[in-house]
Amino acid sequence: MTTQTESMHPPATDLVIGMAGSGGDGIVSAGESLIAAAAAEGYHAMMTKSFGSQIRGGESSCRVRIGTSALHNPGGILDVAVALNWEDFLRFGAELPVSSQTVVIYEKATNVAPDQLPLGGVHPTDVFAVPIEEIARKAAGTDLAKNTVVLGLLAGWFDLAPDAILRGIRKRFAKKSAELVQNNEKAFQSGIDYAKANPLRQARPLARVSRSTAGLMLLDGNDMCAAASLFAGCEFFGGYPITPSTEIMQYLSREIWRYGGAVLQAEDEIAGIGAAVGASFAGKKSMTATSGPGMSLKTEMLGLASIAELPLVVVNVMRGGPSTGLPTKPEQSDLFQAAFSGHGDVLRPILAPTSVADTFRVTVEAFNLAEHYQTPVMILSDQEIAQRKETVDAIDTSRFEVLHRRVPTGAELESYERFRATESGISPISHPGMQGGNYLAAGIEHNDKGDPTVSGKIHARMNEKRFRKLDPLRHRQDLFAIEGDADAPLALIAWGSVAGVCRESLARVRASGLRAKLLVPTLLWPIAEGVYQDFLASVQAGLVVELSHQGQLYRMLRMQVDVPRGLKSLTRSGANPFLPSEIAQRLEQLAIDLQSRVSDQKGEG
């Protein structure tokens, strides 16, 4: 019987599980156990967490995706939904979408009949009302083991690395007591037994992977950003806690001292960036990190760093805004702020990572740009990337170049001018302690030497210098990823976490025979007109997909690039994730529209 179903349904290569419960239910820690076990078996795995606004005890959910090949996003419609209670599950709405293909597992004590699920007309293939709490009590003597029972259920039904999960459980509880280990082992086994006794209508085992797990990492975007900053040589961090960026400061508060650096938890965001500006003036690579509201406070200091030509990396982990908005959810609505919130004529490079792994490259690049061009550089990350944990293949750090600011040579120090006009616009930068390099850094306009001036002529020249030095950025093709068919008439443009969704959508439409391509900018600002113009040359229709109400990149492209009329903006406010399937469908629709336009024209001919 089993062999028959398996031959009809080849093992799944990808499984998306969504779970929700109350804070105390341990849903997120169950998710952590799952991805750790999956990673240990060599699977690609990813987990996003989502919380209500309560600090403790509110609703919490996680979405775990496990696959046999590389994953670019947390997945679309759930293959498996786990609800410890319906109220909490339903609060996550579009974050946990289900369909008729979804297997639903829920707590029997919620007293909802399997044919009465509050899931908007969906009749899932398999529905299991499991007495999770009762099983936990029986096996472990406490309902605290509910999440372990859930792990057993999942392991049993989907053949999800049961041995690795068990090892993880033992490791986690070994620190506490032998009794806890035993109880949780029992709870886990009871879950498996329950699943075995109540099989799925169609077995859906996850295919095995055989790949080396050597060097495989499991981490989130904030930790990656912090670690990458240390790799790039960061020696100072100044900041103020704000969700969802705080883990960057937390990691550095633990680690940076080992490298002779320091973290200053400042009294506010202004002081945080101020201290970072000071450290940079003193010759050290430095960074600050925040989210939207904190970024607003830091803005004046960005102007100072720009005019004083000081290297600085500024991270904004975007959340839903404005103001406190949706502090625990992702949104891509701070791009305008990043590009335009400064005073005066100024250009600050903005980079965006698309995944946890990509956060390494982008952070190192940000430090390199900051140091090389002597400018503040912004990293626009978002809550999803920053707080999602994913497996990352070993990164060969020797492939990454680390740049340092150009300091004056001994000869140059003999007649040193800090802001000397050079062809590139980049002037060697001294720092206190360097004899002969003494100068006045200032927010005030200055001449080549650094002396204050109110001359319009000098101001114009210095503005020109500060813009000119960044010109080469516009030609950095390597800061753009282009995938798909080079001369395709259909296109997607996406950045940040949404890029990973579009990657999957692109693969889907191409698999169905359409010619399409995708542009993912790492460099969001300045707009590299040439790169977009080349990419768009073949494009007749397409979408700029962004998780924001306005579609800020789309509007910035309209400002600077001659975009084809068929390129539209597809947007949605934060915390309403895009599904790979729906973007694929939109593209397919665009292709149909294009076809009919062509045949209409032919008909008219």
Added chain:
Amino acid sequence: MTTVQLTSKDFKSNLKPIWCPGCGDFGVVQGIYRALASIGRPPHEIAFVSGIGCSSRIPGYTTAYGFNTVHGRALPIAQGIKLANPELLVLVAGGDGDGFSIGGGHVPHAIRRNPDLTYLVMDNQIYGLTKGQLSPTSACGLKTVTSPHGAIEHPVNPLLYVLSYGAGFVAQATPADMAGMTAIIEEAIRYPGFSFVNVQSPCVTYGEDHQQVKAHRTAMKTLASMGHDPSDRMRAFELASHYGEQLYTGVFYRNPNPPPTYGALVKERQAALAGGLPRERILESFIQR
């Protein structure tokens, strides 16, 4: 760290001050040159940080590495500099508006961290650079362009402010007594920890008559002449509470047992934790085992 034989001239830059003739800040910068000469650290080992205001122009008139930053934020920037390079002598300066209005929130936090830096406020009880508006240290009732009917708020007392947050060195000076002011600035710089000097530096253009150098000469009273013991913190509070009524100069409070500085504690921590994975292997801590 180097100390060499230096004179005031070594600290004077070629920039010509743009202050109004007679501005108290001329005296203050002279006092700083002298104090620095006596300390003997070469200019390139000094970072002189300021905010924005007439007084905040001061770093540019010295040969030190200067940083004329933004309004009210000199202290955070100076702390970043000091943490990045603890060997530097770090001086911070600005006006009363810079330090006790827009930047007032930073002062307590600098004090609680106790970095080894010296903060000089040129207190003229008015906004000079923006041409004569009410300042946080302006007297109640003062008529200015933004308080044409007289100020209805009370002034901040800078001395009590820093004393009560626990600063280890608190003094007041006036350029009316150059020798006294120079000695106080020097002592402040030598104090190992956060030191604060409120310099009553008159604004000749927008200030009141009784706040001018000439008036200071007769009004000032040195704390030394009153037999004040600067280790007596409670008495320091009492004397400092007369700010605005009595011009006491000298050291109100000097902690006789200076606690370890922020920099010293940071160094200790760095030494204790030294020897992590090399930077190029930093990601290894995330490898699944």
